[in-house]
Amino acid sequence: MINHDPLRALRSAVRSAAADVRGSDGALPVEPALEWPKRAVQGDYSTNAAMLLAPVLGAAPRAIAERLGAELSRRLGDEVASVEVAGPGFLNLVLADGWVRGALGAVLDAGEHFAAGGAEPAERVLIEFVSANPTGPLVAASGRHAAYGDALARILSRRGHAVSREYYFNDAGNQIRLLGESVRARARGQEIPEGGYQGEYVAALAAEIPRAADAEPDELAQRAVELLLAQIKATLERYGVHYDTFFSERALHEGSPSGLQRALDTLREAGQVYRSEGAEWLRTTRFGDDKDRVVIRSSGEPTYLAADIAYIQNKLERGIERQLLPVGADHHAYVRELKAAIAALGGDPARLEAPVLQFVHLVEHGEVFAMSKRRGDFVTLDELLDEIGVDATRFFMLQRSHDRTLDLDLDVARQQSMENPVYYVQYAHARIASMLRKLPDARVDDAVLRAAWGAAPLHPSERGLVKRLIALPEEIAEAAARRAPHRIAAYALELAQDFTAFYRDCRVVGATPYEVESFRIALSVAAGRVIALSLDLLGVSAPDSM
DSSP states (O other): OOOSOHHHHHHHHHHHHHHHHHOTTOOOSSOOOEEOOSSGGGOSEEEOHHHHHHHHHTSOHHHHHHHHHHHHHHHHGGGEEEEEEETTTEEEEEEOHHHHHHHHHHHHHHGGGTTOOOOSSOOEEEEEOOOOOSSSOOBTTHHHHHHHHHHHHHHHHHHTOEEEEEEEEOOSSHHHHHHHHHHHHHHHTOOOOTTOOOSHHHHHHHHHSTTTTTSOHHHHHHHHHHHHHHHHHHHHHHTTOOOSEEEEGGGGGOBTTBHHHHHHHHHHHTTOEEEETTEEEEOGGGGTOSSOEEEEOTTSOBOHHHHHHHHHHHHHHTTOSEEEOOEEGGGHHHHHHHHHHHHHTTSOGGGEEOOEEOOEEEEETTEEOOOBTTTTBOOBHHHHHHHHOHHHHHHHHHSSOTTSOEEEEHHHHHOOSTTSHHHHHHHHHHHHHHHHHTSOHHHHHHHHHTTTOOOSOOOHHHHHHHHHHHTHHHHHHHHHHHTOTHHHHHHHHHHHHHHHHHHHHSOOTTOSSHHHHHHHHHHHHHHHHHHHHHHHHTTOOOOSOO
C-alpha cells in the first residue's frame, strides 16, 4: 500500500533516526524541522535535528549530523540519493528519483482522499461569521469576512472536523428600531432621525413596504429586516457561501423562560452577577477583563453583551466543542468580554476563538474608497461581484493574512492576464485540462497507472512540482491550526508557478521514451487535481477552459 502522505513519512523517518541518535528514552527537545533549502544545490530537504540534539548530547552539531546522516541513510535505503552535512550542522537530503516517483504515485493513488483528514482530535466546530446587522445590504468589506469564514470552514472540514456555518442576525434592539424609524421617515418625506440610516436602499424599502408611512416603527423594522435578510442571503449564495443555520437574536428573547433569562439565571446562581447603580453587572474582572460589564441596564433593558451571553450558552447546550467567531478590527476589545462571559458560564474560554480581521480598502487608479454604511455612501458586495466576479473577489480577499489590512486593487483584479493571481492559477488548471483533452482516456489512465514506474532521470522541474504537490497536507494542517486560509491561496499560486516552470522545461505530450511521457502525463493529472482542490478550499472555481 502506497503511503498517501510521503512527506509525513519522511518526517517520521527523520524523527525516528534522531530519537535513535539521542538514545536513552529517545525524547527530543522539540520537533525537528524538515524544510526546503534556500538553494536547490543544497538538496531536496534540510533538517536541523543535529543542532537540536547537540546541547542534549554535549557534542558538536556536525559530529551529531554525521551520526544522524548514517542512521537516516540506513532507514531510507535506496530512497535517498545522498545525505550531506552543511554549515553549523544542518543535514541536507537528496531523495532518489524512485522516491519522487513513489511520492507522485501516492498523490494519484489517494485520489479524492489526498490531503484529507488528520485532525487530532476531530472536533464539533461552529463558525459564526459575517453576521452583519440586517440594517442594509452587505457591503464590499463583508466579502472578506464571508470568504474567510467559508474558506476556514472548508479547510477545517478537509482536515476532518465536523463544521457548521452559522449567521447570527440582530433583529432586536435599538439599531433595528432606528431602521424602522428611518424607513417611515423616508415614506413620509421627512428627515432621517439622528443616528438613522441613509442611502437609497432605505427609500427602496419605504417604497416596497405597503402603507409604510402609516405603520409603526417596530412593524416597519421587522418587515425591513425580512427584506434585507432575504437580500443578504441571496448575495451570500451568489458568493458561494452556504450557511447551515441563520440564528435570530429575537429567538433568545422568546419563550418562558427565554434563552436570555436562563443564561442570566445561570450567572446569578453562580454568583457572577451583582447589582450596582440600579443595573446588573457581570463580574468579568474575575476572568481577565479590565472592568466589570453591565448586562441589564438600570432601565431593565438587556445589553448587547447579555444577548451574546445567551447565544454563547445556546451553543454550549448544542454540544459545540469549539466556537469560532471572526470579528472586525473595530471589535477586538469585545473578544475579552466574550471570553470572560464563557468562563462565567462555566465553559472553557480557550474554546472560543475570535480571529480579528483587519479592514478592506478598495483601490482604483491608485485611489482608496472611503465608505460608511450609515451615511449610505458604500460599495455593496453585489456591486463588487458585478465589477470583478466571484472568483477574483474571493481570491483577493483571501490572499493576505486576515490580521493585515487588505488593499484590493480593482485594476489588477479586472485583468485577464498573468498579473492577476487568480487568473494565473485558473489558467494553469485550464492549460492542464486542455492538454489532457488531446489524449485518449486510455492513454491518460495508463500513464497514471505507471506513475511510480520508470528509470529515466527526472528533470529538476519535475522534482520541484512533485515536492510542491506533496506539501499540500501540511499546508492544510497549518492553515487549519493557524486559522489562516491565506496559506492555501499562497500555496495555489506557488503550485501554478511550479507547473508553469515544468510545462516550460519539459515536453509532455510527445515526449520520448514512452515512460517519460507517461510520468509527465501523470504529473500533469496530479497537478490539475491538486490545483482544483486548492481552489475549492478557497471557494474558487477551477475552469477547464479560459
